[in-house]
Amino acid sequence: MGVGDELRSQYLEVQGMVIKTENGRVLRSFTFKEEDQTQEVRVVERKALLETLAKQLPVDSISYSSKLSKIEKNENGETLLQLANGTQISSKVVIGCDGVRSSVAKWMGFSEPKYVGYCSFRGLANYPDGQPYESLVNYIYGRGIRAAYIPVSPTKVYWFVCFNSPVPGPKITDPFVLKKQTKELIKNWPLEFRNVIDATPEDTIIRTPVADRWSWPGLSPSASSGGVVLVGDAWHPMTPNIGQGGCCALEDVVVLVQKLAPALNAGPTFIEDALRSYRNERWTRVFSMTVRANVTCAVLHLENPVACAIRDHVLVPKLIRLGPMLEYTNFEFDPLLQISP
Template sequence: MRSRDGRELRSFSFEEEAPGQEVRAVERRVLLETLASRLPSNSISYLSRLRGLKKQGDGGTLLELDDGSKILAEIVIGCDGIRSPIAKWMGFSETKYVGHCAFRGLGHYPEGQPFKSKVNYIYGRGQRVGFVPVSPTNVYWFICFNSPSPGPRITDPSILKKEALNLIKGWPSELTDIIQNTPDDIIIKTPLVDRWLWPGFSPPASKGNVVVIGDAWHPMTPNLGQGACCALEDSVVLAGKLAGALSSGNEQMVERALREFGEERWGRVFPLTVRANFVGSLLQWKNPVVCGLRDNVMIPKLVRLGPFLEHTNFECELMESVVSS
């Protein structure tokens, strides 16, 4: 952890401060390709956007896609992201902008990236930057910055790179190097959003034979690194709930399994969503006095790695083990 002038604030060793913990950074493309490779061929139809869905009298759900095709499904699992039309159909509110935006990219070094296997954070006033190697040739990076509004959507990749570089003028030169080594077309800028699942006010995760998981259900800011991890947890728990219900051949058992999934997972995802929002608010401080307190007292003397990572330990009874996400 460093300040924007390059001064080291704190350095952690997992072996010393959090025995048994680790961080593994994986490219999203590699993760998705790995998961998809385990499915039968032709299981996935790409670029098939959902236009709408309708309940059928026989208990099924009819999905209508933008290309005009239709699918009659016995079970619908909505894992279609923060703008999920399935979540909207189920009555969930729109996601809420939290006051920060983020640039993200993947620096590419064909001859080998020069960085050690460390997670690097650099803090400024109302801005923070992070980068971590994800392979021998690629380095993931992000810039999170305060903004009163998301601003206009920019599609020109060269403009996005220019904006990202302007944000880190005067910061350590290695940041500029990583961004300069990032192909323009893989730099993205997104507003950070979340949705809090208030008990008694938010809809349940399922309606009949339709259920939402991952960002479609519980979008959270990336400040804890748990968005995709929670989606994977969802899939493991949901698969376990459905396995027994499907083998029974009873439609009511399936609907019950979906309800139980939502009830069980709510206690996990709601606190993480709130905590991620709170941590992000603290890390995006702009007041110079508060930032000075953070850089000279909180990070060097008070922050402990072990307690900070406790949220990554997820006990899945179905697997009879502890999964660190």
């Protein structure tokens, strides 16, 4: 069974979206097919996706909890990775996909992602006997705060709450405190959403300061150099306003494999050319996505009551149409199985 076949048994296809205000008034309600017949929206639990991908690798390919402590070039021109447990790995190609606070990106000269002015709570509600919600994206807009909840399986519902905050604040790991703070933020919101929070195991709730980093042409470091290349959030962390951060990372991987696989046995020059080609092909798309996500935030996190009124009475119900906005998510590629090793 391939990746696609296995994931088909685990994802849910979302039929539509309902957008409400924090007092429960419906601003818009529609199905995705009404907006654009060509578009589909599917959701899958991150854990299920990662486990499915991991199953495609040979046994013992992954070493978990292996924190990178040092990275340098050796005398052979290969990249030497030293892990916190003392293990050393020498490789002619290093793919840095180690997230927003990437050690590989830092080594390549990238700056730390910049805090964008709001934080998010996220969690996964659990319904052992079956979750009661329709397959819809449920959005709620407030003043300086927004939230959503969406079923991701027959028994689980993913949710988030994003709220404006001038500073990131202290790191909180106590699950009881995280759940209490989340409930305090939405204490006057629709009961249905509050019930989702109540159904969430405390140990699934996290609080994250939201950050991004724009890769400016000619100013930012290169995403590939000397056999080292960046993928996903390690290269282009973006705010979670258009739901494309993880999708962009998967696109990166597809393009990188298409470029890199034929070059691996051809020598260092061909590998560098392949990494450069990947970087050049992906840069325009990931830069535009990062900017789009950041700008979208400006509309979704309005605090001024007049601006919020315009958003809720004009922009959302009358002007903004999701079909044209979803076109940027389209990504087509040849099956990877066609690539010769």
